[in-house]
Amino acid sequence: MSSMVLGSGSCATVSASSMADGGAWRPPRTCEDYWSEWKHCKGIRNFFHNYYTYGEVPSCEQWKIDYSNCRKWEKSKSPDAKESLCKSERARILEKQKYDPVWKLRKTPPRDWYLPLGQDKSK
Amino acid sequence: MDRSEPPPEVAEGEDFGYRLFPERHSEAKLSFLTTSLFTFNHKCQVMLRIALDTNPYAQLLLDAMKQSGCTVYKDRHFACEDCDGCVSGGFDSATSQIVLCQNNIHQQSHMNRVVTHELIHAFDHCRAHVDWFKNVKHLACSEIRAANLSGDCSLVNEITRFKFGLKQHHQTCVRDRAIRSILAVRKVSKETAEKAVDEVFDSCFNDHEPFGRVPHSKSDAKYAYRDFQNRNRYYANL
Numbered sequence: 001m002s003s004m005v006l007g008s009g010s011c012a013t014v015s016a017s018s019m020a021d022g023g024a025w026r027p028p029r030t031c032e033d034y035w036s037e038w039k040h041c042k043g044i045r046n047f048f049h050n051y052y053t054y055g056e057v058p059s060c061e062q063w064k065i066d067y068s069n070c071r072k073w074e075k076s077k078s079p080d081a082k083e084s085l086c087k088s089e090r091a092r093i094l095e096k097q098k099y100d101p102v103w104k105l106r107k108t109p110p111r112d113w114y115l116p117l118g119q120d121k122s123k
Numbered sequence: 124m125d126r127s128e129p130p131p132e133v134a135e136g137e138d139f140g141y142r143l144f145p146e147r148h149s150e151a152k153l154s155f156l157t158t159s160l161f162t163f164n165h166k167c168q169v170m171l172r173i174a175l176d177t178n179p180y181a182q183l184l185l186d187a188m189k190q191s192g193c194t195v196y197k198d199r200h201f202a203c204e205d206c207d208g209c210v211s212g213g214f215d216s217a218t219s220q221i222v223l224c225q226n227n228i229h230q231q232s233h234m235n236r237v238v239t240h241e242l243i244h245a246f247d248h249c250r251a252h253v254d255w256f257k258n259v260k261h262l263a264c265s266e267i268r269a270a271n272l273s274g275d276c277s278l279v280n281e282i283t284r285f286k287f288g289l290k291q292h293h294q295t296c297v298r299d300r301a302i303r304s305i306l307a308v309r310k311v312s313k314e315t316a317e318k319a320v321d322e323v324f325d326s327c328f329n330d331h332e333p334f335g336r337v338p339h340s341k342s343d344a345k346y347a348y349r350d351f352q353n354r355n356r357y358y359a360n361l
Contacts, residue, residue: 049339055291099326109192
């Protein structure tokens, strides 16, 4: 859907100079989002949904780790916290890219999407 | 369908499922009075409006399609029609329209689910070169995604169909419904449909765009919508 655009605040910025760019980078999600994802993951509904979908219990620990790293970053701009967060989020993205796509993505939308009805019927 | 390509080689008698949607081919238009008095058209329009305005699944899909360059307009891209059989809806790629079967959708929850299901097909059509007519694997992929992400295969829905199962049953349901959908609109054998679904299942079952997760409830869909709205911050800080 979106390509990874490495902006001035990206994880790729060298950690040693993170204080210099410290104003630019921030955690990919708000700390409240990490917390709510953890709570949602731990809940009984998600336990059931995960078992129903994947046949196993969900693993929620990483959200908690990410939340504490997020708070650590907010408090002290710790480069270790930033690196851990980046590593965790990139792992989530790589997990989604495990399989080759079935189709080729478009560069532009279909040209007949907005065509008035009646003008695009082939028969 | 791209007009510059030669016409697809079709099986004899293949109608791409259009027999289920007789109004798509009919030149005769029902009068306003007939439509008002003798069809469920108005009820369909009202339920559709409610789904588009309030359902978080639909709202995320509409936003995602807008972002992909395919803004959805209710009057242009949706049509409430009478359909044959038990079919609830369809996506007509030839006219870029979602067809809702007004004679078969009578509850708002059903409308929400059908709108989500068909919007997923429309989203796939918008973001990828999906060969709906010639490539059964492409069709299979979109049907897997639609069954997976629309709530079609929730435990409650399966129980109402007398299909019982718990551990990983969601995947069984998705597979079966994808095969059924292919057989409804393509003149292919059950083996061909099953083979196509099995070949693309891993890739397509794990493609959760634009939700980022399998939304099992409105609450899940709201989390997914939140993530979608925050995507700029997310990708800018990776």
